Amino acid sequence: MLYIGIDLGTSSVKILLMEGDGTVKKIVSREYPLSFPKPGWSEQNPSDWYTQTMDGLKELLQEADKSQVAGISFGGQMHGLVILDKEDNVIRPAILWNDGRTTEECDYLNHTIGTDKLSEYTANIAFAGFTAPKLLWLSKHEPDNFAKIDKIMLPKDYLAYRLTGVHATDVSDASGMLLLDVKNRKWSQEMCDICHISIEQLPELFESYEAIGTLKADVAAELGVSTQVKVAAGAGDNAAAAVATGTVGEGKCNISLGTSGTIFISSDKFRVDDNNALHAFCGANGKYHLMGCMLSAASCNKWWMDEIIGSKDYAKEQEQITKLGENHVFYLPYLMGERSPYNNPDARAAFIGMTMDTTRADMTQAVLEGVAFALRDSFEIAKALGIPLERTKICGGGAKSPLWRTIVANVLGIPVDILETEEGPSLGGAMLAAVACGEYASVEEAASKIVHVIDTVEPTVELTEKYEQCYTKFTKIYPALKEIFPDIK
Template identity: 45%
Template sequence: MAFLGIDLGTSSVKIIIMDKDGKVLGSVSKDYPIYYPRQNWAEQNPEDWWQSTSEGIKEILSKMGVKGEDVKGIGLSGQMHGSVVMDKDNNVLMPAILWCDQRTAGECDYITRKLNQANLTKYTGNKALPGFTAPKILWIKNHNPGIFERITHVLLPKDYIRFKLTGEFATEVSDASGTLMFDVEKRTWSKEMLEFLELPEEALPRCFESYEITGKVNSKAAEETGLKPGTPVVGGGGDQAAGAVGTGAVKSGIMSVALGTSGVVFAGQDAYSVDEHNRLHSFCHANGKWHVMGVMLSAASCLKWWVEDVNKGLGEKGFDILLDEADKVDSGSHGLIFLPYLMGERTPYSDPDARGCFIGLNITHDRGAMTRSIIEGVSFGLRDSLEIIKDLKIPIDEVRVTGGGAKSKLWRQVLADIFGAKVNMINATEGPAYGAAILAAVGIGEYGSVEDACDELIKVTDSMEPLAENSRKYEEMYQIYKGLYLTLKDTFNKLTGI
């Protein structure tokens, strides 16, 4: 008995096979291109997704010697917010506009102005951001009215793969939450938002819980992939919700921190709540409950920039060299603070003009201090989201950290010290694809609930306790850090205009 987890990322699809005991038997990744036809635009061809996915499924079954009939369920995860629009004959009408596309700033302003933020929060639990799906639909309406009039179906990226596998138009609540067309509290499409967009509800897919079966592999997909016709496909989850399942962050008190290219602070909650200032996203979770999430645009990418671009002469061992130097520097980096806004910021400021900078630099600082301050600055930025979560009275008992930055023991200790909380590593390292496979196992009844599956399969392998002396110093520095953006906001804006 085996389960497939498919994670449709921005640059590649990752496919894993998991056995019934949670062991990952193998994985494959298949790349596909991103197109940037204009400044601030980012698009992909949905057919590229399917070609890579179908080839990847066929390859992993052959590679691992697994027969199609041995796969008992399939779970889907993937990049959120993208728009796939199709006509009545199920043809894709235009390239998919991706989550990172920034063309819809004007549409976001229009939505907020016309509906006002209080109503947006009431209807969707969130504010209008360029990455979300609703502004993309409005952009199509404004700039390609001929295409808008032909729209019969709107799908999210992973749900296009579902359509190709099953022929069904379906999605699930966690991914739907990121469309700005979904009533997160009621776990259903928002009639008010659809009326505003002049989009009929029939154009949107039927919405399921993440662990529910949404369809079965059809004969055409079976022929292309090697899967058995009739294999169940469950709802799955948006990449962050599926990733949280893959780390076991499905119970109140467990918070996950993803130290990837971007940084994500994710906390599940048993009851729906929303930050009154909409600094956090409020979405449905993949376990039938809810979660809040803060996203900073540059996290481990700050260290990558420092090592590979600024200090690229160090070669292959650059990360090891710089991290070793940073480990020899006292906590606080001798009064040096790094602002990690290399790509603008999303939480808590939502400001594309925000800039990265070193504050407090003097002649005594060396490269090790600068490296450590980058690690500390990203961790301070993640704490911004933690503080909002605390304001919402969401309990935090432990932090589970994943992503490339989590490989650094130094970074895990700094995070523990700045958060003032125990930071744990876990045995699962396959991310959203693993969470999707777990959801598939729950969907066919192998486990009674998502929580039961995570309790059984995911174990803590390493823990970092906060060091009291370091935490006291970091508390003082954080109070300085969180005032720096407000001090420099106007300066950032002026620099953008030059």
């Protein structure tokens, strides 16, 4: 049978066709516009997602045996606010995850309601990108639109609704709304009250691998497939990517060195750290995960190379780096503020430790190491919760650098596994569809049979010890600069 995974991203949708054994047959993508109506705002028209997805699906299936298509599922950009009226029409453009208009609402939630209450209700605290602060902003600034709301949805779930007619979401994506009681996998009545909404306005909750319905007749006819094609709930992009990397099961870890950086840690039981430095979310496998998200990862190196050095030859610049663990220059990777573990939008990037003999290579090395050290900040918090972190997988554009992989392995002091296939949320979505259709008994079984490691970077005792000393110094820099950041933004 054939399974389709749809990765609804911020700038484009990536659609993947997978055979039951995990073989990827075809991938297509379609772009759509991103709107910035005011400084710090970020919006999209949900109808563009549907139009471009349907167009991409038609190309994906052009040469396929359409009778073999059994299931569809998703990975998707998280936190976005999509609101529908009683006729299921979109009321206003979606407010996206990277929209920064909710500073006042986050301050209200974290300081007036209190982080202790938020953690009790949702296992998390408020971040500017989350959905609940967007609802508070809407109720204050667009009360007429707020009054029209009949259903509150997330981006990928709007797409699922257009395909099935069902208002649904999955618990992993819902975890990032600040409306879900993560521990008990149900909507939080307390958070609904705080946001002046009802549970009836929220979609029905499913596990990521559960079917929410089948294709509507008109959609199936347009695509030329059966109306029996199952549509599974899917997952938020990071949870779907974790499925695609086999990061399911106690202590499994994956690091993504993309534009932003994430460290994703799967847990069989619910855990939350005392300071809510890590996101505590439901997992796509029916369990849980912790996630540390840094806002600038590979984008730090891109900024340094493109804007400062003025070179596109990333590999050549890294060839000059030969003395790992001995750099006297340090770099804080907070170009866009920071999320995990500090939740500080005022944080800024900084170099420190330069002397007259500092070289260009030292600065480049500091950027790579600074990102690795910042990832370790989240790694240490997870370790303190008792999760057995013995190795990690790595993915994303930055992970293509052998040097950066070596730095990460030795900064964390664990082996770093490299995957045969790296297709991210689209592959994870297809795998979830396969589970929903009974191709695999569980997400764990699908991951064990489809995901393959082809190489491993092993840390060395000598270099790990050197980086241990470097990391100790790194941890002192942010606290020393923290009070300065608000004055220089």
